[in-house]
Amino acid sequence: MRALRRLGIGAKLVVATVFVLLVAGVPVERLAARDMEAALLAEHSPRAAVDAALWRSRRAMLIGMGAVIVVAISVGAATTFFITRPIRRLTRFALAMSEGDLSTRAPLRGSGELRQLARALNHLTSELSRSIADVRTERDLLAGILDGMSEGVLVLDREGRIVLANRALRAMAPLGDDALGRSVIEAIRNARLTEAIQLAGKRDEPVDVEVELGRTLPRRLLVRVSRRKSPTGGGRDARGPDHDGASVEPGLIAVFHDVTDLRRLETIRTDFVANVSHELRTPVTAISTAAETLQLGALQDPHEAAEFVDVIDRHAKRLRHLVDDLLDLSKIEAKNFRLALAELDVAPAIEHVTHLLGEAARRRRVTVTVDADALPPARCDRRALEQVLMNLLDNAIKYAGEGAHVTVKARSLDQQVTIAVADDGPGIPPHHLGRIFERFYRVDAGRSRDLGGTGLGLAIVKHLVELMNGSIEVESAIGRGTQFTVRLARAA
Numbered sequence: 001m002r003a004l005r006r007l008g009i010g011a012k013l014v015v016a017t018v019f020v021l022l023v024a025g026v027p028v029e030r031l032a033a034r035d036m037e038a039a040l041l042a043e044h045s046p047r048a049a050v051d052a053a054l055w056r057s058r059r060a061m062l063i064g065m066g067a068v069i070v071v072a073i074s075v076g077a078a079t080t081f082f083i084t085r086p087i088r089r090l091t092r093f094a095l096a097m098s099e100g101d102l103s104t105r106a107p108l109r110g111s112g113e114l115r116q117l118a119r120a121l122n123h124l125t126s127e128l129s130r131s132i133a134d135v136r137t138e139r140d141l142l143a144g145i146l147d148g149m150s151e152g153v154l155v156l157d158r159e160g161r162i163v164l165a166n167r168a169l170r171a172m173a174p175l176g177d178d179a180l181g182r183s184v185i186e187a188i189r190n191a192r193l194t195e196a197i198q199l200a201g202k203r204d205e206p207v208d209v210e211v212e213l214g215r216t217l218p219r220r221l222l223v224r225v226s227r228r229k230s231p232t233g234g235g236r237d238a239r240g241p242d243h244d245g246a247s248v249e250p251g252l253i254a255v256f257h258d259v260t261d262l263r264r265l266e267t268i269r270t271d272f273v274a275n276v277s278h279e280l281r282t283p284v285t286a287i288s289t290a291a292e293t294l295q296l297g298a299l300q301d302p303h304e305a306a307e308f309v310d311v312i313d314r315h316a317k318r319l320r321h322l323v324d325d326l327l328d329l330s331k332i333e334a335k336n337f338r339l340a341l342a343e344l345d346v347a348p349a350i351e352h353v354t355h356l357l358g359e360a361a362r363r364r365r366v367t368v369t370v371d372a373d374a375l376p377p378a379r380c381d382r383r384a385l386e387q388v389l390m391n392l393l394d395n396a397i398k399y400a401g402e403g404a405h406v407t408v409k410a411r412s413l414d415q416q417v418t419i420a421v422a423d424d425g426p427g428i429p430p431h432h433l434g435r436i437f438e439r440f441y442r443v444d445a446g447r448s449r450d451l452g453g454t455g456l457g458l459a460i461v462k463h464l465v466e467l468m469n470g471s472i473e474v475e476s477a478i479g480r481g482t483q484f485t486v487r488l489a490r491a492a
Contacts, residue, residue, distance in 0.1 A: 086118075089106070090117060090118060090121065093106045093121060094121065097121070097125055097128075102128060102129045102132070104125075106118040106119075106122050106125075146164075146166040146167075147166055149168055150258070151168060151255055151256060152165075152166060152169030152171075152172045152221070152256030152257075152258075153168070153169060153253070153254075153255055154169055154184075154253070154254040155228070155251065155252075155253050155254075156184070156197065156251050156254070157251045158251050160184065160201075160252075161181055161182060161183055162179050162180055162181065162183070162184065162187055163180065163181075163251070165179055168256075172213060172214075172221060172256055173188050174213070174214060175188065184197055188213065190211050190213060192209055193211050193223060193254075196209040196223060197225050197252060197254065199225075200225035200226060200227065200252055201252060204227070205226075206225060208223070208224050208225075209222075209223050210222050210223070211223060219258055220258070220259050220260045220263045221256045221260075222256070222257040223254055223255070223257075224254065224255050224257075225253070226253060226254075227251075227252055227253075268439075272440070275439070275440035275455065276326070276440075279322055279440070280319070282315075283316070283318045283322070284315075284319070286311055286315040287311075287315050287319070290309075290311040290312045290315075291308075293308055294308050294309075325460060326456065328460055329456055332463040332464065332467065337463075339381035339384055339464075339467050339468060340381055341379050341380060341468060341469075342379070342380075342382075343377040343378075343491035344378055344380050344381075344385065344491075345375065345377050346378050346380075346410055346417060346419060346488075347372040347375055349385050349386050350372050350389060351370065351372075352386065353386055353389040353390050353393055354368055354393065354408065357390070357393055357394060357397060360397055361397050361406070364398075364401075364404075365402050365403050366396075366397050366402070366403070366404050366406055367404075367405045367406065368397070369405065369406070369407045370407075371407065371408070371409045371410070372408065372409070372410035375410055375412055375417060376412050376490050376491065377417075377490070377491040378417040378488040378489065378490060378491060379468075379469070379489050379491045380470070380488050381468060384464045384467065385468070385488075387461075387464060388461050388464050388465060388486060389408075389419070389421070391457040391461045392461060392486075393406065393408065393421055394457070395457060395458070396422075396425075396482075399426075400423035400424065400426075400481070401425050401426065404423055404424055404425050405424050406421070406422070406423045407421075407422045407423075408420070409422070412490065415489065415490050416487050416488065416490060417489075417490055418485055418486065418487050418488075419485070419486045419488070420483055420484070420485045420486075421486075422484075423481045424480070424481040425481050426478070426479065426481075427476045427478045427479055427480055427481055427482055428474070428476040428478075428482055429478060430476075433476060436474055437458050437459055437461075437462040437472075439455065440455035440456065441455065465486055465488075468488060469488075469489055470486060470488040470489065471487045472484060472485065472486050472487070473487075
């Protein structure tokens, strides 16, 4: 019985068929043999008796064969039912596995090939579940890395269509939710980027290009486009075979680096060097020319000597102011400019600065009015606050024009102390207001240099106010004057 269980399906069918034929054939053969024997022994019997014996023998054989067929059909049907039932179970299990249900297991019933097949399917399911879990882990890890990158990543298939775009790229470029599956020219609409991608598809080396993307706030992006490696692990020229066996490109990958701030800093640095060189050249040239004139004989004429000495003194002071402003600005930007924030009454500081600039205001016939009574103390640094007020009030006196009025008004509002320096001068055009706090930026460059300005005062003011945890804003209208408002936190 144990040996029979070890047999396979085919062997069991053969054994069953032989057994049925043996069981059914023996009685038929015995009946036929008995009738024939009785007919042959009765030689003296008439022909009618022999024919009757033959007919009985033929009938017995037909009945026996019919019985054998019926029994064979019954045994075959039963055998088929018991054999196909586990096969149907395995079929249902395979279909469930193909639909993604990997939690089920095939029943280990029966013996032979079916049991081995069920065990193999269960092993395949376990390995497939483990492989899918590993793939999901790697996919999640890759997605986390791509989304955490500051660089944008764009992956294209061999037809140039987008298959992946990480979060950083979607922030850099105007990519919509429908970008996947579209071409680069359709999704991003940049001719230089499209040309670089087409060129990279024809070359073995990466292609570098700098493009500008975005309309409202354009970004400067440095893009490197290179050919993707084949999944087979080939080299740089690796190509994967298609369904026809032909060689095809595996696709391209583009990495985007945002260099907007870098380019802006390069521009600022270039402008800064150019502005400093220009600002230094003017006083140095004036001092050098005046000294050379004195050496050539003007020193003997007291009137001319006094005039050229005044030129040297005036431009030396201008040069010293420029150097001092540069040093202060460099210290502030390098975080080396230390402030001691404390409770401070702003009214005495305003009065002190107004007194220091009183002579300059009288020379230009500018009236300065102060309104700073009954104010709570502000949290700030005295030296920094006086420097801020000195720059703002000095600019108002210089640029408001002769006979103008300048007002310094301080108020307490919403846990803040506000100091407004306003004039009724010519005002500042609107397109200059966004850059008024940049280094060396001037609304009227020629007039500013004539008045001795360095172009650094408002930049220093903005940095100092921010170091005191405050803010500054400017309002101006052509022909109606300008107002700078400093907001500082009230002392607790």
